[in-house]
Amino acid sequence: MNNQYWNDSDVLFVPLGGSGEIGMNANLFHHNGRWIMVDLGISFPDETMPGVDVVLPDLRFIEKQRDKLDGLVVTHGHEDHLGAIPYLWEKLQCPIYGTPFTLALVRGKIKEHLPDAKVKLISLPFNEQVKIGNFEVEFVSLTHSIPDPAGLVLRAGGMTIFHTGDWKFDENPVIGPVSDISTLQSLGDAGVDVMIGDSTNAMVEGRTGSEDDARRGLIEAISAEQGRVAVTCFASNVARVDSLIHAARETGRSPMLIGRALHRITDAARSCGYLKHWPDMVGEDDYNLIPRENILLICTGSQGEPRSALSRIASGTHHKVSLDKGDTVMFSSREIPGNEVAIGKVQDNLIRRGVRVITDRDAPIHVSGHPCREEMAEMYQLIRPRLAIPVHGTIRHLRAHAALARDCQVSQALIPENGAIIRLNKNEAETVGSADTGLMTVEAGEVIAIDSDTMRDRRRMLWNGNVSASVVLSLSGELCVAPIVQESGLAEGHRADDYMAEASLRIEDAVDAMNDDVFNDDRVTEVVGQCLRGLAKSMFGRRPIVQVHIVRVDALAAS
Structure with a gap:
């Protein structure tokens, strides 16, 4: 992390996940050298991630300074907002704040995944300002497709920020209260500098059903x-x-x-x-x-x-x-x-x-939990922010949301990317740096990067197969037996047989031509690997994972 582009007194917003994508929401806010995090969710893998069950945000940026992290505030109980807590909390080790139902879900996850962890869970009431580090925070009751969803007001450095979380305006939500329009109106009347908002349905006209x-x-x-x-x-x-x-x-x-x-x-x-x-x-x-x-x-x-x-x-x-x-x-x-x-x-x-x-295309059996454009415009009319930062959506959703915000007379709409370090003030929001971000997953109980060697090799094996060769050499550098080549996932039937036979012959010829290099195992491994890869590419257009085993034996003893 390099903080030369901002001051400790700055109010910063740093999305580590959920901007430019739907899912894996994780956001940081900074003031006077201290941080709070809002949400810590998961995403789900696609077809390019074999063997991956969950996708997690990379927290390197805040992990390096976790002693300055005062708390994690969870806006509601969906997996894309709290699902990463059992995997990543030990990297943060901070108190967790939320509404009672949200914390009940967090408590269950911690009990299952971190039974020995001492996690401080603190329930926040609606419409009551609470001090967390250098921020005054306040929950506002909204409606969504889960109980106890909360919009979040953050006050610091003379700034008022409204983070909507996931929401919609539902006049009959079946469970729980309706959105607190009166508090939203009062918030707008008092003045909001920045609104950070849900973009999921920013391309959908009208209103979301009840x-x-x-x-x-x-x-x-x-x-x-x-x-x-x-x-x-x-x-x-x-x-x-x-x-x-x-x-x-x-x-x-x-x-x-x-x-x-x-x-x-x-x-x-x-x-x-x-x-x-x-x-x-x-x-x-x-x-x-x-x-x-x-x-x-x-x-x-x-x-x-x-x-x-x-x-x-x-x-x-x-x-x-x-x-x-x-x-x-x-x-x-x-x-x-x-x-x-x-x-x-x-x-x-x-x-x-x-x-x-x-499905809902055949009968009216489902309604979204997110606002369509008419409700989004209504929220802007209530809050009347100076600045808008769309989140919780792909780039298409964020651009549509930004355009709607400008149509609602918001002076600036900044479209963020994960990792952007955004300085907030009353006149504008500007990107002043970048934080390390990426995708993580859980492998055998360990959190590892999805672009790690293990995961890259797994993807290559999925698409390109695996080839191995065993080469037995005497102490004088001569082949004792024909190289043994095996493959998996490279080709079918006789084509696989043809490959293995031809690869064995090519390895023999290459080793015979090595002269003094034949006594260097690393050099032999390199030459054999080139034979295997080159033949796989010429025959099948594939780049398999290659493993080479070199065995040195005393030829006389072996005979």
Whole structure:
């Protein structure tokens, strides 16, 4: 880190994740030499990341100065805002602040992943200013697709910053209060310098539907079905789970939860006073005892996760639950970009089994948790910031959000990139430096870089295969036996045989021509590797991972 471009007294905003992408939100704020972090989330891998389960932000920038980090404030309980905590908290070791439901989820993750860690969890009330380091922070109640979402007001250095978190304006959110419009109006009246805002639906005109719309749509859709009905949704969408329990009651069906995440999150919600009318759930052992027309399954797996309940049901590998011809599965969720192929595979497997698949394109069974353009404009009218910084979106989303902000008479809209060190003042925001950023993952319990040698080799093996050669030389530098070449993932059948035979011959010729270099193992390894790589490229156009084993033996003893 190099701080020559700013002063300790500056108010800085540094996104380490979530800018230019959807997911992995992690943001830093600085004043008078101290920092606070807002959110610490995960993202999910794409097809270029074999063997990766979660993607984490790189925290090198703040890890080097964690003694100056006063706290982590979590705006709400979605995985892209808190999912990295159990993997990365030990690099920070700071208190964690949030609303009661959010902290209930954090507490569960820490108990599972860091059972011996002494993590200080501090609940923040709404509409009350609290001092964290050099910042005065205040939560403002908003609505989103999870309980207790909070917008965050930060005050420092004479600046007032409003970080929206994820939000929408929902007049009937089913669970929890409506957005606190009065506080937002008062905040705008007092003067806001910078608004850092959600860009997810910045390209979508109109307003986002209410959770009550989804509830009515689900009741209508479920009422029309005769066989078993399974509905999959985000486990964290407690209001949607409540809507499904209500729909089960309205349609004469008994509800059944399937999926560990659903049980974990509904337990947390009930501990915080939500889901007060909780019914007796059908147990998995009683699944086949309930008439087909009288059961409603609520499942994890809306994003095609391979180990989820719905994926296993669709592939016929769930140990107790099955769906058959005449049954229906409803996807009460949106497709997160990058998950389309996985979701399509689950839906194809269901259709092969004769199961009817219904999505929000077929019936009004889902609403977004993020604001569309009309609501975003309404927020700008309430807050009236001087400066806007769009986050939580790809570059397309951020540009659309910035244009909307300018249309709302915001004097400056700065589009950030992960790692940008942005100085904030009352007149403008400017990028004054850059922080180290990158992508990390968890491998065998260790946090490693996705561009590490291990992960690069794994990707190369996936796309290019692996080749090895064993070369046995006498102490006088002569080949004792023909080189043994093996390959994996390079070619099929006779083409693989042809490669291995030709590679062995080429290695023989190359070693015979080495003269005195034949006594240098490193040089022999280099020459053999060139033979293997060159032949693979000429025959198949591939660049496999190459391993060379050199063995030196006493020829007389070997004979």
